Amino acid sequence: xxxxxxxxxxxxxxxxxxxxxxxxxxxxxxxxxxxxxxxxxxxxxxxxxxxxxxxxxxxxxxxxxxxxxxxxxxxxxxxxxxxxxxxxxxxxxxxxxxxxxxxxxxxxxxxxxxxxxxxxxxxxxxxxxxxxxxxxxxxxxxxxxxxxxxxxxxxxxxxxxxxxxxxxxxxxxxxxxxxxxxxxxxxxxxxxxxxxxxxxxxxxxxxxxxxxxxxxxxxxxxxxxxxxxxxxxxx
Numbered sequence: 186x187x188x189x190x191x192x193x194x195x196x197x198x199x200x201x202x203x204x205x206x207x208x209x210x211x212x213x214x215x216x217x218x219x220x221x222x223x224x225x226x227x228x229x230x231x232x233x234x235x236x237x238x239x240x241x242x243x244x245x246x247x248x249x250x251x252x253x254x255x256x257x258x259x260x261x262x263x264x265x266x267x268x269x270x271x272x273x274x275x276x277x278x279x280x281x282x283x284x285x286x287x288x289x290x291x292x293x294x295x296x297x298x299x300x301x302x303x304x305x306x307x308x309x310x311x312x313x314x315x316x317x318x319x320x321x322x323x324x325x326x327x328x329x330x331x332x333x334x335x336x337x338x339x340x341x342x343x344x345x346x347x348x349x350x351x352x353x354x355x356x357x358x359x360x361x362x363x364x365x366x367x368x369x370x371x372x373x374x375x376x377x378x379x380x381x382x383x384x385x386x387x388x389x390x391x392x393x394x395x396x397x398x399x400x401x402x403x404x405x406x407x408x409x410x411x412x413x414x415x416x417x418x419x420x
Contacts, residue, residue: 186391187221187414188214189285190264190293190322190348190379194224194242198232200383204249210382211250211257214389221258221418222389225293228282229266236283239263260286260418264293264322267302274311285320291417293348295322301329301336309343323350323381325365326358334365338374346376346413351394352387370401377413 192200193210201207214222224243226234239261247259263282267273273294276282285291292312296302309319321340324330324347330337341347352358353366369375378398382389398407 186219186411187418188219188380188389188391189223189377189414189417190225190381191222191389192226192383193222193259194226194239194246197234197238197242198227200226202384204246206384207246208249208253208255209385210389211255212253213385215255215257217389217392219389219391220256221260223260223262223285223417225262225264227266228263230268234263235281239283262286262293264295266295266297267305267308268297270304270308273308285417288417289317292317292319293322294319296327306339306343309340309345313344319345320348320377321345322348323353325349325353325362325369331361331365341374347374348377348379349375350379350381351390352381354394354397367401370398376410378410
């Protein structure tokens with residue numbers, strides 16, 4: 186399995202605190218059946234984890250994981266926040282963040298936690314013209330998408346993918362988040378599944394999510410979601 190959203194890099198955001206916790210996270214992921222993790226530290230007004238920061242830390246983390254005998258490959262990435270159109274466009278044009286697995290065809294772009302950004306559709310179309318597909322992380326956790334799912338449907342119709350989080354399916358992110366996560370899966374609006382793991386408590390648990398996907402819509406749909414995640418690594 187491929188986990189496309191995980192805060193496994195140590196000491197640079199609200200994810201893993203140190204290299205020991207990173208190793209434990211990798212161990213849990215490996216035991217769960219994950220073989221590839223895209224490290225997605227935050228890139229926003231609070232945590233400005235540039236491509237240089239990610240690329241400098243990545244080989245250190247990979248070496249530690251290899252030395253621990255863990256069968257996991259770590260890939261570069263960022264979870265970029267849509268702080269504003271200027272924030273995203275300027276940092277895109279100056280190559281400040283990492284695309285998923287370094288693949289310019291895919292970008293993890295999250296909304297603010299406060300309000301839906303009105304120009305989101307325009308930004309998605311701008312990225313589409315550049316050959317980049319936007320993946321919207323954990324939409325089920327945002328109150329504006331729960332209150333008005335058609336906002337999200339319009340973005341999907343414009344070409345965006347969604348990434349549902351396993352903990353939402355497990356009911357750990359509120360009943361409302363669980364309900365929307367299940368609704369997205371049942372209506373074929375959930376394109377990928379990821380853990381958004383931050384530590385050994387909010388841990389890598391991808392297989393549990395796919396068990397739920399299979400229960401809700403069958404193994405065929407689960408396999409399609411896994412294939413989309415693998416496609417990010419193929420470039």
